[in-house]
Amino acid sequence: MNYPFVKSEKEWEEELGSERYRILRQKGTEYPHTGKYNLHFENGVYCCGGCGTPLFESNSKFDAHCGWPSFDESIPGKVEYIVDNTHGMKRTEIVCANCGGHLGHVFEDGPTKTGQRYCVNSLSVDFKEK
Numbered sequence: 251m252n253y254p255f256v257k258s259e260k261e262w263e264e265e266l267g268s269e270r271y272r273i274l275r276q277k278g279t280e281y282p283h284t285g286k287y288n289l290h291f292e293n294g295v296y297c298c299g300g301c302g303t304p305l306f307e308s309n310s311k312f313d314a315h316c317g318w319p320s321f322d323e324s325i326p327g328k329v330e331y332i333v334d335n336t337h338g339m340k341r342t343e344i345v346c347a348n349c350g351g352h353l354g355h356v357f358e359d360g361p362t363k364t365g366q367r368y369c370v371n372s373l374s375v376d377f378k379e380k
Contacts, residue, residue, distance in 0.1 A: 255348045257349075259275065274300050274373070280372060282316065285319060287319040288372060290311075293309075294377055296308070296311075296319070296378075297376050299373060299374050300346060301348050301351065305353070306324055306325065306368070308380075310323045312360075314367055314369070319372055323364050323368070324344070327347060328347055328348070329344050329345070329347055330347040331356065344356050353374045
């Protein structure tokens with residue numbers, strides 16, 4: 251895929267560090283209940299940990315009790331959706347539409363009116379307080 255924000259893999263790895271690189275660039279997952287934003291409910295915006303693009307408003311965040319930060323919608327146009335058939339499952343991967351950084355997956359089992367649960371790795375995002 252071609253994204254507006256481009257760096258070499260070496261640049262990404264040097265800038266992000268090994269664990270963030272593993273998640274954002276190699277489609278990894280952090281262990282549940284370990285991420286710093288899992289139970290974080292401050293007022294602000296969650297931005298891509300790779301390029302800084304705003305992705306999720308704090309008012310869309312909820313506690314899904316799944317161990318990862320969960321949102322019921324993204325900021326329009328900021329997240330790209332990719333069919334993911336890995337691990338014997340059919341899921342929808344979510345990536346930053348600006349740099350292609352792996353965020354997590356979106357599921358159709360959310361408890362709010364959108365019916366969606368964006369399940370996001372804490373290491374995929376940074377938080378900016380309003």
